[in-house]
Amino acid sequence: MTEAGSVGRRTNRRGLATRENILEAALTSLASGAPGSVSANRIAKDVGATWGTVKYQFGDVDGFWAAVLHRTAERRAGLLAAPVEPDTSLRHRVGRIVDTLYHGLSSTDSRAIENLRAALPRDPHELERLYPLTAAELASWERSWLETCQRAFADLDLAPDRVRGVATLIPGAMRGLASERRLGSYADLDVARETLTLALVAYLSSPADR
Missing domain, CATH: 1.10.287 (Helix Hairpins)
Structure with a gap:
């Protein structure tokens, strides 16, 4: 050497x-x-x-924030990566996703992401103009999350547009419940999660033309 x-x-x-x-x-x-x-x-x-x-x-600062976001994405990748057994019920699959996000939002990484996003431009076009790498990393999260949900239900006969809708809804809903938890809500948030889970199961399993 x-x-x-x-x-x-x-x-x-x-x-x-x-x-x-x-x-x-x-x-x-x-x-x-x-x-x-x-x-x-x-x-x-x-x-x-x-x-x-x-x-x-x-x-630059754009590359820095993109690297920070990528680091959290690497850590988060394994949360729902375990394969789903074919006989696992729809109720269990939805509940697992809901609970994983709810508990994960209390982590250091999740708080960091929330505070960083709050400081970035809200308008997507402005974000892409000023922070193109950061915007691309956030966009990749959306794709990765949708793919995760699609894999979770891949062996079930569910309408693709409903799976996409559920994937879009869950993160925002969980952030709302996590915010209630931080603020010290009087509501029973376990009941709230269970109710949301049952509502999503009913939506996913109902006839697509209803």
Whole structure:
């Protein structure tokens, strides 16, 4: 092994470690919701890095936010990845999706995503113009989520448009219930989840022309 090769590998390891530290610091900062937490420069300072280091690792702030989102997507990928047994009931499948999202929304990653999205432009066209990489990462989430739901029901004779509608509804509904949980709702949120699950099952299993 040449001395240059050894140094290069050490440099790469240091670079990867720096990248990992910055991404983890970003998630912690974003999840806190503190004023100024959605600041790449501040996040870099939290780990003793410079804005130049962030630019070297991620290109610009758009690349940085896209990398943060991609990191959470990698972690989330296995949540519903387990294959569904053919004899698993529709009620169980829908309940699993609802419960997984509901409990997952209390995680650090989910809070970080929520706070980051709140700071980004609301209009999709404006988001794509100012943060094209971040917008593309968010769009890939939508595709991945739809594919996850389609796989969950693939062996059942369900109307594709209804599966798509349910996939579109569940994330927003779960964010609403998770918000109620954070605010300290008087409502029984277990009952709310069960009712939503039964309503979705009824919608999915009813004749498509109704």
